[in-house]
Amino acid sequence: MQSLLTQPQQRVFTWIEDFTAQHGMSPTYREIQKGLGYRSLASVQLHIETLTTKRLISHAPRKSRSLKILRPSDGIPLVGTIAAHSLVENFADQDVQHLELSCLPKLAHLSQHERSQHFALLVQGDSMIGALIDHGDLVVMRRESNPRAIRNGTIVAARQNGATTLKYLYRRGQQITLQPANPNYKPTVIDTSTEEVDIQGVYVGLLRGLV
Incomplete structure (x- = not known):
């Protein structure tokens, strides 16, 4: 570690x-x-x-x-928590730990450069329960160099005005909709002509029961 x-x-x-x-x-x-x-x-x-x-x-x-x-990264960084119910601040100036590659066999074969594009977040909330992502799960995300290439219906970590959430992404013209996978929560609709949205990563998979 x-x-x-x-x-x-x-x-x-x-x-x-x-x-x-x-x-x-x-x-x-x-x-x-x-x-x-x-x-x-x-x-x-x-x-x-x-x-x-x-x-x-x-x-x-x-x-x-x-x-x-001197000491190459030996796993995927767990960089913080992410809300699965609303937009909240979660990328604080905090200590970063690493998930061992033994927990992530599908990533172990990747090159160092490819692994460096991945990070993990601890999920808070249940708005993505319909996507089988629950409170307390660790989600593994991959950075996307071209956010415009992300397909509609992809699960993303989206950051707006310093706050981040985990949601399905839908883009239509200049409008982005962050859609939960739980009918108890409303989608977040953003007009990108007046507000910026930073897609920090796309969902790769999850780990359960590690924390």
Whole structure:
């Protein structure tokens, strides 16, 4: 099990792993800054120092592309909770743990780059019970680089105004509907011409009874 990381630290570590796997070399601080949207190098430097202290990476000061992964991710990060009944804040600055690959045999054969696109969330609520996703389940999600390619009826983690929910996604023109799988709950309808929606991941599968 990897050392506990806050979500921002895990985000930087995963990005470095992903970049290295794709390009065969480590990123520069500037590339990390640009890739993750940081306003200054200071934030990047702080995270690099923390990851170095936790012995996850090493680096040579003032030497370009010297970042080296010492302890590759050994599982899928459990990054927080997600509401299955309404839009609530859930991606807090909290410690991140990893689910061992022994619990996820279908993902074990994937490359490091492919695994880095996956993450897990703890479900709160029962609005997706019709999709056999219940309160207390762990859902495994995969990041989608092209949200417009997601088909209607796909279960997604959707984020709006800093709040996230697990729902079926339906898109019609500029309107997005987040549809529950429980008739006791109403859908959330969003006009994307006035509000932004960030599709953080698509549903891959679930684990039950681990927490």
